[in-house]
Amino acid sequence: SAVISQKPSRDICQRGTSLTIQCQVDSQVTMMFWYRQQPGQSLTLIATANQGSEATYESGFVIDKFPISRPNLTFSTLTVSNMSPEDSSIYLCSVAAARYGYTFGSGTRLTVV
Amino acid sequence: SQELEQSPQSLIVQEGKNLTINCTSSKTLYGLYWYKQKYGEGLIFLMMLQKGGEEKSHEKITAKLDEKKQQSSLHITASQPSHAGIYLCGAPTSYDKVIFGPGTSLSVIP
Numbered sequence: 001s002a003v004i005s006q007k008p009s010r011d012i013c014q015r016g017t018s019l020t021i022q023c024q025v026d027s028q029v030t031m032m033f034w035y036r037q038q039p040g041q042s043l044t045l046i047a048t049a050n051q052g053s054e055a056t057y058e059s060g061f062v063i064d065k066f067p068i069s070r071p072n073l074t075f076s077t078l079t080v081s082n083m084s085p086e087d088s089s090i091y092l093c094s095v096a097a098a099r100y101g102y103t104f105g106s107g108t109r110l111t112v113v
Numbered sequence: 114s115q116e117l118e119q120s121p122q123s124l125i126v127q128e129g130k131n132l133t134i135n136c137t138s139s140k141t142l143y144g145l146y147w148y149k150q151k152y153g154e155g156l157i158f159l160m161m162l163q164k165g166g167e168e169k170s171h172e173k174i175t176a177k178l179d180e181k182k183q184q185s186s187l188h189i190t191a192s193q194p195s196h197a198g199i200y201l202c203g204a205p206t207s208y209d210k211v212i213f214g215p216g217t218s219l220s221v222i223p
Contacts (some may be wrong), residue, residue, distance in 0.1 A: 006155070033210070042201060043156075043213045092155060094211075101146040101203070102211055106155040 001097040002027050006105030013083055013112050020079045021108045023093035028073035033102070034066070037090040046091075049076045083112045115140040117202055117214035125220045131190050134217045136202030138183040145178050145185040146203040146211065156201065159187075189219075197221045 003026045013019050023032065031050055035043040046066055047055040055068040069077045080087050090107045097103040116139045126132050136145065144163045148156040160169045165180030173190045189196055202214040 001158070042215045043203075045210055045212075048210065090153065094156075097158075101148075101158050101161040103158065104148075104156040107153070109153055 002029060002095050002103050004093060004095065004103055004105040006093055006108060008108055009106060010109040011111070013110065015084050015112055017083055018079055018081045019083065019110060020077050021091055021093075022077050023075070023105050025074045025095055029095040030073070031096060032070065032076045033094040034068065034076075034078045035092045035094060035104075037092065037107075039089070043092065046078070080110065083110075085112045088112045115204065115206060115212055117204055117212060119200075119202060119214040119217050121217060122215070123218040123220075125222065126192050128193060128221050128223050129191055131188065132192055132219070133189075134187045134200050134219075136185045136187070136214050138204055140183065142178065142180055142183050142185070142204055144205050145176075146205075147176050147185070147187050148201045148203060150199040150201060150216070152198070159200075192219075192221045194221045194223055 005024045007022055031048055033048055034046040036046050037043050045058050046061045047057045049055045049068045049070040051070045051073050065081055067079045088111050090109050092107045093105045094102045118137045120135045146161050147159040149159055150156050160176045162178035168177045175188045178185045197220050199216045199218050201216045203211045205211055
């Protein structure tokens, strides 16, 4: 199955700033997914990123707050913009992996102070 | 929209005991994934169930899918401290996305 390298693994950021999270996959994939996991909660899909087109955002998530780039079939970034303490979460990227369901990156633990 | 519920919400068991975690869907299941998450980390794929009545086992973990009941169960036999973590069920939707249950937190006491 695909292997995903996600970074940073964690960060502490000041409110009002932005953080960009990167995911690198060891094989070409059509769709990449970005999730948020708020403290004590399950995963919520933020958006689906396709190479060569705009990301598709789920209800409650907007491009201005969570801009996504997908420059090629192995890489994607998610930016959390103008952060507030409510953005403190674990952010995960994921790709479909055929026999293995969906593979996830190791997550980025973000704390906004 | 489809929702997944998991029970119990949390579980504390003595090492060596068996346990079962359930995942119930509000809509028809077209498949079901089980993942394990260690606290604050990424998800580790456990099993994928694709057909009603399907049962899979890996080491001491067995998962079953009951399509009619829109439910899946995960059973751990002779639990060990290494089994501790959060267990999440996920279901593919008709739009090639996955929704997740709220998770079951498992602690295993040596």
